[in-house]
Amino acid sequence: MTLIRSISGLRGVINDGLSEQIVRDYATAFAIYCKEGKIVIGRDGRPSGKWIEDVIVRVFVSLGFDVDLIGVAPTPTIQLCVEKSDATGGIAITASHNPSEWNGLKFINESGIFLNKLENNVLWNILDNIRASQFNRLKKDTNINVDENAKQNHILSILRLPIFTDTDNFERIRQRKFNVVVDAVNASGSEIICDLLVNFGCKVIKLFCDGSGVFPHPPEPLPQNLTQLSKVVRDNSFDIGIAVDPDADRLVLVDEKGNCIGEEKTICLAIDSVLSSYKYFVNHYSKTVVINHSTTALIEDIAEKYGAKVVRSAVGEVNVVEKMKEEKSVIGGEGSGGVILPTCHYGRDSLVGIALVLHLLSQRDSSLSELIESYPVYYMLKEKVQTNINIMEVRSRLQELLPNSEIIVEDGLKAIEEDLWVHIRVSNTEPIVRIIVEGKREERAIKIMDKLYSIII
Structure with missing residues (x-):
């Protein structure tokens, strides 16, 4: 069974961990956590998101909550709706950059922010120890509202930033008339990103923006997954390529030469x-x-x-x-x-x-x-390793490898030298250990990564 719960919420493979019962249980627990009021719900566009949304709506309505439905929308749009409303919480139905067979739930508090470690622990304690039957308050006049203005309100919140309202920068951007190619992996960013760009006077070329939720390539916006975007930008001498993940909280850019500049x-x-x-x-x-x-x-x-x-x-x-x-x-x-x-x-x-x-x-x-x-050059290497190793057990070997480094243990293990650093940590979103090395000298960064990889596996 593939199911991961962490500070990033809940993620799982559909019908191999993430079942209707699991969704119902987590929705019920979050309803108990929120106590009462209104809940905001949106999804990233994956086909499985619709039935998950239906399950969540039924749970909250049965427990006396009003519901605002955003539909297919970026996670930040959902967060903004919670923050700017009187909602007591929100749920973004998304597995972010994970493949299409995955989906999940991101839980948002009344301030429009994801639950922190303490809040998640409270939620999980409710889930693990309280039966749904213990919370069966029913309010007969529950309302389900479809919010059709959420995306436009999100765009307006950006256009009203002081760097645009208090300067001539907005018009300067419009005068550049940027040609921009957008790869939204046919998910939640498909419409809203193009609309934002049009407001800035850009000519928008839609690559994968049909909103179907069917990913045309692996959805994580990494260079190896953005070859088509790079080719379209390069072959047509466009100004910028834009790629986002399914819930559109991550942005990766391609320059006018077709180079993916890296996340x-x-x-x-x-x-x-x-x-x-x-x-x-x-x-x-x-x-x-x-x-x-x-x-x-x-x-x-x-x-x-x-x-x-x-x-x-x-x-x-x-x-x-x-x-x-x-x-x-x-x-x-x-x-x-x-x-x-x-x-x-x-x-x-x-x-x-x-x-x-x-x-x-x-x-x-x-x-x-x-x-x-114009920026200084750094060389960063990233690796994923499937292993059950206890990261803290490799601390001594990491210190031996980098004897002059400062070791930080706030999040896994991080070793810092003057011109190089290493970070080893368990992922919040996948069943893997992540290894990152960055330095000013590429040859040394590669050498350190090779040695770390052999230590971890």
């Missing part, structure tokens, strides 16, 4: 964009950037240029968000392509990332490749 560069560009216009955010946020331990060290270089502080957290959106709130950070995110801008909302958001990148391109009057070439 790590998304947050770099977004941070550069915000810090370059920090004066429009200064009244509410500190000049602090929060990223996770697996994100590129290039962030420190960009932050240093603007005199900003960098704070790192454990991997996982909610971990980054909690640290951002603590630091009153102006922007944060993760190297997987996730951008979090609290001025809009506290959640990874590909649409926010797109807007910030267009802002930076118009501000610098440059191409995407020119922006990337």
